[in-house]
Amino acid sequence: MSERTMDKASPDHAEVPQSATASDRTPQSGAAAAPLHRVRSALRLGPISVVLRPTMALVVVALAATVLALFCLDIAFGDTHIPLGRVLDVLTGGGTRSQRFIVLESRLPRALTALVVGAALGIAGAITQSILHNPLAAPDVLGITTGSSLGAVAVLVGTGGMTAGFAASVGAPLAALAGGLLTATAIYLLAWGRGVTGDRGVTPMRLVLIGIGVNAFLLSGISFLLTRASLQDAARAQLWLNGSLNSADRTTLIPAALALAVVTLVAVGSARTLAALRLGSDTTRVLGVRIQTQQALLIGAGVVAASVATAAVGPVGFVALAAPQIARRLLRTPGEPLIGSAFIGAILVVGADVAARTLFPVDLPVGVVTAAFGGPFLLYLLVRMNRKATLS
Structure with a gap:
């Protein structure tokens, strides 16, 4: 039947595709009913309903496999090369005594620390970028990381040779944690004010601008401390500022892993709230979300x-900036995915550690490698945002 004949045909005799069922046909007066198709299938278990996304699940599995492969490579490479088969044998309880010592005591804590640090930075970047609606908003851009660095540098350059070991292993990490929390509190309080609608609170634009200003101020503080320190203390602080995994051990791994577990539970439990916050303040209020309370909770995490x-x-620069954007493009999600960002962050840090110890004649700090990758990626984001602004 030709298209012209079909146009003249009665609606009652119009052909319906075979894929359309009776439930798909909605009676309409004077027009043929259009078939309805389900976009995604849903899996229902009692009151729980989950939308099946096979492509996204395959990408997540591929990311997890990449993390595992890089993790084993990070353990295999070193002064004494251990084949991947031997690494897997040792991790499952086999291997010789020397291999178990090298893998379990020397290299496993470093590889696990790289994995935990990368995942934590990925989640931190996904949270800040989702709340602030800005792909350039990351803890290292907003001054959080710089505040942590200032706290650690103040301890490292303010201690003598007798307390250098204690400062490097315990004092500097505690000061870094305190510095990051105090910096975030100061930025949040400075950004608090009355918005355009008259409501008091924190707006994303004000938070970003104040964070950039505080970041510049803290960088000058770090430079001042380095100029006033002795040569030995300044060298030790500069090594720490480059983001090195050389001193990673169980004393740094266990607190970081516990904190990551708590933050992951909070972030995943607030995933729906985080998705609502991406929609803007007006829509978020209509959905019944307490904006300021939820923002403070998630930003704190x-x-x-x-x-x-x-x-x-x-x-470790640029990981929190790049990981959520890479995960968003791979998983094709409307916002920055939490779990995907954690996987990408782990891939970036563990992969950078492998590259730092295999591609160069000297053992480079992992932060140097991530900075070399993150600089061009930041330029890419700036060019992309400029094109969007020009087209709009």
Whole structure:
């Protein structure tokens, strides 16, 4: 039947595609009923309903496999190369005594610390970028990481040789955690004010601008402390500022892992609230979300994650900035995904540690490698945002 004949045909005799069922046909007067198709299938278990996204699930599985592969490579490479098969054998309880010592005592804490730090930075970046509606908003841009660095540098350059070991292993991480939390509190209080609608609270734009200003102020404070320190203390502080995993051990791994577990539970439990906060203040209020309370809770979780990661190994730049944006593009989600950002953050940090110890003649700090990757990615985001602004 030709298209012209179909146009003249009666609605009662119009052909209906075979894929349309009786429930898909909605009676309409004077027009053929259009078939309705389900976009995604849902899995229902009693009161719980989950939308099935096969493509997203496959991407997450691929990211998890990549993390596992890089994790094993990070353990395998070193002064004494251990084949991947031997690494897996040792991790499952086998291997010789020397191999177990190298893998379990020397390299496993470092690899686990890299994984935990990367995941924490990825979650911290996803939270801040989702709440502030800005792909450039990250803890290292807003001054949180710099506040942690200032606290650690103040301890490292303010202690003599007798307390250097204690300061490097305990004092500096605690000072970094305190510095990040105090900086975040100061930024939040400075950003508090009356908005355009007359409501008092914190607006994303004001928080970003104040964070950038505080970040510049704290950087000048770090530079001042380094110029006043002795050569030995300044060298030790500069090594820490580059984000090094050389001193990673169980004393830094366990607190970071516990903090990451708590932050992950808070963030995943507030995933729906975080999705509502992405819709803007007016829509979020209609949905019944207490904006200021939820913002403070989620920003606090992101600050803790970033501060703990910085306290463990020092500032690792651009991971919190890049991980959520890469995860968003891979998973094709409307916002920055939490779990995907954690996987990408772990891939970036563990992969940077592998590259730092294999691609260069000297053992570079992991922060140097992530900065070399993050600089071009930041330029890419700036160019992309400029194109969007020009088209709009």
